[in-house]
Amino acid sequence: MPLYAIPAAGIVLIAIVLVIVLALVYYLVSIILQLQKITAGLDEVIGNVTEIVEKSGPVNEIVNAINKDLDAGVDMLEALLVKKAGMIDAVGLVDGLYPGAAAAGFRNFPESTTVEAPRISEVYTRGTLTLARLGREAPVAMANPAGPAIRNAAAASHSAWVLYDDVRHTSPAELPRSPVIGTDAPVQYEQRDDIGQPRKRLPARNP
């Protein structure tokens, strides 16, 4: 059949189909270009995410190791504090430094949560309790010419107790005694004549 024999409706049909095909080509090519951009962007994302995975890979292991070391430090310090200050004072000291921490207690001492924390921070300034304990037995006392009056590794608590709790009474023996008074006192002082006599009158003031 010759071309000119196609009816007008057929030509219109062909034209419409041609328009549809052209539209499809335009849109599909545009979509392909956009998808190529998306693919390029995702390639970049994948590269960066791969870097993130590689860089963050050992983080978990390292952080766990750090936490393990810190846990050991915390355990040691908690145990030392409780050993040296006692559970009650230790809880009070921690609560004084970090108000409210007494409720959480010590990690390795569950019974610490039931301790009623003394209000150490209201009596002592921060760190005074620890400094006081350090000062009582400070190694500087080793320089005392009279000998290690304070530091006594075998009986350190006794030396501190002697110096501070009983300072005015029986010990240490080197401290001077209070003077003895009375008629049988070893040292008799000269008696003053004015004691027990009427008070001297001052001359009258001129008006």
Next chain:
Amino acid sequence: MTLLWIGDAILLLVVVPIALYLLNGTLVAARNIVPSVRAIAVTAAAGSKDLDAAALLLTTQDQVSQTVAGVAGYGGSLDVILDDAE
């Protein structure tokens, strides 16, 4: 012949608009994805750059170990110097 014209009309008035609508929607959606992907790429690059400091965790780990060892030494000394609580 009449049926052919009717088919042309349906094709022109129904099929072509629907096809153009769908194709245009797909193209618009594809174009909207591109900025999002670029933003994700920039964010991932920034995140990767932020993790450059992760290598310093090795130094931190070493420092923490040394610090804890020092604290343990001080603790041992304090354990000797201070008397225990009653």
